[in-house]
Amino acid sequence: MNSLPKTLSSDAYQQLEELIVTLELPPGELISENELSSKLGLGRTPVREALQRLDWEGLVLIMPRRGILVSEIDYGRQMLALEVRRELERLMAQKASIRATQSEREGFLVIGEKMNLSVHHNDGIAFMRYDRALNELIAGASHNEYASRASRIWNGLSRRFWYVHYQKAADLSVISGLHVDLAKHIAEGDSSAAASACDHLNDYVLDFTKAAFNFD
Numbered sequence: 001m002n003s004l005p006k007t008l009s010s011d012a013y014q015q016l017e018e019l020i021v022t023l024e025l026p027p028g029e030l031i032s033e034n035e036l037s038s039k040l041g042l043g044r045t046p047v048r049e050a051l052q053r054l055d056w057e058g059l060v061l062i063m064p065r066r067g068i069l070v071s072e073i074d075y076g077r078q079m080l081a082l083e084v085r086r087e088l089e090r091l092m093a094q095k096a097s098i099r100a101t102q103s104e105r106e107g108f109l110v111i112g113e114k115m116n117l118s119v120h121h122n123d124g125i126a127f128m129r130y131d132r133a134l135n136e137l138i139a140g141a142s143h144n145e146y147a148s149r150a151s152r153i154w155n156g157l158s159r160r161f162w163y164v165h166y167q168k169a170a171d172l173s174v175i176s177g178l179h180v181d182l183a184k185h186i187a188e189g190d191s192s193a194a195a196s197a198c199d200h201l202n203d204y205v206l207d208f209t210k211a212a213f214n215f216d
Contacts, residue, residue: 012050
């Protein structure tokens with residue numbers, strides 16, 4: 001099947017992913033292609049393509065003739081994802097620091113600055129958007145399509161988990177600083193420092209996840 005131009009399907013995906021991550025489409029909600037197409041102002045085909053990607057990533061469950069179910073938040077699976085995430089993100093950070101183009105290195109610094117601004121304005125949604133942009137840039141700059149594809153499995157689920165719990169279980173300035181350090185070391189081409197910064201970030205995410213369990 002031929003895909004629509006990326007501008008349509010990716011736009012549908014980004015909008016739907018954010019609606020799910022920010023709980024505007026809450027866990028357990030049953031939705032339809034027609035409803036989503038109307039909500040987004042897009043045709044059914046790009047919406048369908050976006051839903052297929054979200055189904056693969058675990059944010060929705062497509063049920064033929066019944067609708068689309070927004071997935072529940074599964075804490076056990078979140079912990080399992082962290083085991084894989086730690087190893088693969090370290091690899092991508094190291095490779096990105098070595099393989100990134102000049103424009104990609106500049107992009108890391110720009111995202112770091114914008115993350116700091118989002119924290120200054122206490123804007124959790126803006127921070128989440130820059131977190132997604134940073135994840136995508138690291139994956140792209142690693143120039144390893146297999147690692148990049150694999151990382152998509154947990155990115156949206158992790159952002160949703162973060163959005164649900166960060167106000168109770170996290171310090172936005174701390175997590176932002178860890179992201180900015182990672183972006184800086186990749187931009188500088190320091191693979192050892194990038195790997196270490198990635199580990200520090202995932203240490204914090206693990207502690208945050210455990211703390212979120214206690215709040216629930």
